Amino acid sequence: xxxxxxxxxxxxxxxxxxxxxxxxxxxxxxxxxxxxxxxxxxxxxxxxxxxxxxxxxxxxxxxxxxxxxxxxxxxxxxxxxxxxxxxxxxxxxxxxxxxxxxxxxxxxxxxxxxxxxxxxxxxxxxxxxxxxxxxxxxxxxxxxxxxxxxxxxxxxxxxxxxxxxxxxxxxxxxxxxxxxxxxxxxxxxxxxxxxxxxxxxxxxxxxxxxxxxxxxxxxxxxxxxxxxxxxxxxxxxxxxxxxxxxxxxxxxxxxxxxxxxxxxxxxxxxxxxxxxxxxxxxxxxxxxxxxxxxxxxxxxxxxxxxxxxxxxxxxxxxxxxxxxxxxxxxxxxxxxxxxxxxxxxxxxxxxxxxxxxxxxxxxxxxxxxxxxxxxxxxxxxxxxxxxxxxxxxxxxxxxxxxxxxxxxxxxxxxxxxxxxxxxxxxxxxxxxxxxxxxxxxxxxxxxxxxxxxxxxxxxxxxxxxxxxxxxxxxxxxxxxxxxxxxxxxxxxxxxxxxxxxxxxxxxxxxxxxxxxxxxxxxxxxxxxxxxxxxxxxxxxxxxxxxxxxxxxxxxxxxxxxxxxxxxxxxxxxxxxxxxxxxxxxxxxxxxxxxxxxxxxxxxxxxxxxxxxxxxxxxxxxxxxxxxxxxxxxxxxxxxxxxxx
Numbered sequence: 123x124x125x126x127x128x129x130x131x132x133x134x135x136x137x138x139x140x141x142x143x144x145x146x147x148x149x150x151x152x153x154x155x156x157x158x159x160x161x162x163x164x165x166x167x168x169x170x171x172x173x174x175x176x177x178x179x180x181x182x183x184x185x186x187x188x189x190x191x192x193x194x195x196x197x198x199x200x201x202x203x204x205x206x207x208x209x210x211x212x213x214x215x216x217x218x219x220x221x222x223x224x225x226x227x228x229x230x231x232x233x234x235x236x237x238x239x240x241x242x243x244x245x246x247x248x249x250x251x252x253x254x255x256x257x258x259x260x261x262x263x264x265x266x267x268x269x270x271x272x273x274x275x276x277x278x279x280x281x282x283x284x285x286x287x288x289x290x291x292x293x294x295x296x297x298x299x300x301x302x303x304x305x306x307x308x309x310x311x312x313x314x315x316x317x318x319x320x321x322x323x324x325x326x327x328x329x330x331x332x333x334x335x336x337x338x339x340x341x342x343x344x345x346x347x348x349x350x351x352x353x354x355x356x357x358x359x360x361x362x363x364x365x366x367x368x369x370x371x372x373x374x375x376x377x378x379x380x381x382x383x384x385x386x387x388x389x390x391x392x393x394x395x396x397x398x399x400x401x402x403x404x405x406x407x408x409x410x411x412x413x414x415x416x417x418x419x420x421x422x423x424x425x426x427x428x429x430x431x432x433x434x435x436x437x438x439x440x441x442x443x444x445x446x447x448x449x450x451x452x453x454x455x456x457x458x459x460x461x462x463x464x465x466x467x468x469x470x471x472x473x474x475x476x477x478x479x480x481x482x483x484x485x486x487x488x489x490x491x492x493x494x495x496x497x498x499x500x501x502x503x504x505x506x507x508x509x510x511x512x513x514x515x516x517x518x519x520x521x522x523x524x525x526x527x528x529x530x531x532x533x534x535x536x537x538x539x540x541x542x543x544x545x546x547x548x549x550x551x552x553x554x555x556x557x558x559x560x561x562x563x564x565x566x567x568x569x570x571x572x573x574x575x576x577x578x579x580x581x582x583x584x585x586x587x588x589x590x591x592x593x594x595x596x597x598x599x600x601x602x603x604x605x606x607x608x609x610x611x612x613x614x615x616x617x618x619x620x621x622x623x624x625x626x627x628x629x630x631x632x633x634x635x636x637x638x639x640x641x642x643x644x645x646x647x648x649x650x651x652x653x654x655x656x657x658x659x660x661x662x663x664x665x666x667x668x669x670x671x672x673x674x675x676x677x678x679x680x681x682x683x684x685x686x687x688x689x690x691x692x693x694x695x696x697x698x699x700x701x702x703x704x705x706x707x708x709x710x711x712x713x714x715x716x717x718x719x720x721x722x723x724x725x726x727x728x729x730x731x732x733x734x735x736x737x738x739x740x741x742x743x744x745x746x747x748x749x750x751x752x753x754x755x756x757x758x759x760x761x762x763x764x765x766x
């Protein structure tokens with residue numbers, strides 16, 4: 123198991139792991155040790171459990187331990203943190219059902235030892251039930267280990283901003299941000315309940331040991347506030363600073379804003395690796411608003427960089443070295459040039475070496491959803507095609523859960539009208555039957571209900587045809603598109619299954635068939651829905667396998683719609699002209715079901731995907747300009763995958 127890295131300069135013990143999977147195994151092992159010790163002593167173990175995407179990896183690891191390593195959970199007693207109110211237990215949105223499907227149905231925890239707040243209570247029963255919940259916890263001697271996540275408002279359980287430190291189990295009104303974040307799972311914010319039952323801050327703090335787990339870049343900002351700022355009711359997670367045995371368990375992305383990670387030179391002595399020097403100098407240049415070649419010794423001294431200046435100085439030499447390093451990242455020809463260009467000047471910094479003139483290459487772009495390709499790297503795709511390379515795009519999932527019902531109605535209407543006008547009698551009958559089934563289901567569909575197979579098929583067809591149109595706008599014909607429809611996505615809901623072994627086999631087969639020179643992967647960790655993360659891990663696994671058989675592409679990582687690589691991280695920046703950026707936007711527009719308003723926009727950012735993409739690409743170019751590098755209209759950024 124990967125050992126944790128303990129981070130300094132936080133008000134609560136904090137450990138960091140390379141991945142969320144490593145972090146989940148760490149917490150699972152701590153639970154395993156306690157349960158086995160308690161079992162040996164003939165005593166129960168009392169666990170406080172959380173729901174949501176964060177603890178899924180933990181629960182899957184506990185299930186594995188139970189099935190493969192003999193972890194006996196029969197003495198375990200559980201208390202869940204919260205439940206929506208009102209909420210029928212059988213609803214697909216209830217935490218009662220989620221816990222049984224995700225954990226309880228796969229292990230030997232006894233039914234009578236499971237405790238979850240009851241979302242079916244009558245209003246007049248709520249207060250007494252909440253008091254009884256507190257008494258039940260006390261009757262088992264209190265909670266031994268409490269598992270927590272953290273919301274983007276900093277809440278633990280549903281203790282929204284303003285929750286006092288002495289709060290107990292109670293009925294609460296949900297914050298608008300919390301409801302917006304939950305909208306994906308409910309297929310629309312309007313379907314999210316306004317209230318919930320939750321354990322209070324005081325109830326949580328009474329647990330003997332607490333693990334708060336946080337994964338992904340979208341949690342980094344609130345994790346920083348909870349760990350490095352004073353406790354406040356505005357961020358209930360900050361009250362963990364007062365607990366004697368609380369630990370924040372983070373992955374690399376969630377730890378990204380902590381001082382020990384973002385500016386480690388402010389915490390203590392550093393080992394000045396080339397990567398850390400680059401990070402420090404780029405951060406300094408942007409902080410003092412100077413180009414890299416304009417930095418002076420006082421700039422370093424005034425920003426906690428005495429040590430770097432002494433070891434690597436003077437400032438002029440440090441700035442010049444990082445300037446040349448960042449110049450090397452600018453790649454107008456991302457896969458190399460395939461034809462001579464007159465008056466090649468041999469400027470190695472801009473990638474204009476004569477040796478760059480090569481035969482056309484094959485590039486394979488993996489797109490987790492049917493629009494990630496054009497949103498994230500549409501400009502680079504256009505440049506690759508224009509420069510004579512052959513680009514294939516592999517759409518890994520159907521993306522059908524992200525289509526609105528009204529679009530499904532519109533498209534079955536179109537098919538029906540089209541067939542009625544041009545089809546045979548048999549075709550007309552078939553089209554009418556499909557339309558009737560789709561309309562019948564949608565007319566009776568309850569808020570947040572999962573779609574029928576017919577509706578999912580219609581929505582998948584919508585996304586497929588949009589993907590073809592978007593790719594064609596980039597110059598890629600349909601025969602160079604792969605629709606993989608990976609199995610892990612086939613739940614019809616936002617929450618997905620683990621990657622299926624055959625999914626990896628399919629990726630292996632595709633890599634061997636195309637033998638690409640370059641592979642592009644959505645490498646971000648902040649995707650709120652987790653699909654990018656699952657797809658990336660599957661591609662990495664497949665790539666390791668095919669390398670042994672001589673298929674060894676360069677793997678470049680792009681970011682999705684939510685974040686951009688930090689300027690010191692970027693290893694390839696592809697310049698985009700105004701014309702190329704406009705073509706990229708037109709390709710994004712082809713995804714009409716995601717235009718104007720996407721079902722799953724991601725967080726609180728209400729901008730359309732084309733707006734996010736345009737502003738991000740222009741902003742990256744502005745950042746390069748601020749560093750004193752050549753000025754471009756827009757840039758798309760990539761980082762090279764380094765296995766291990």
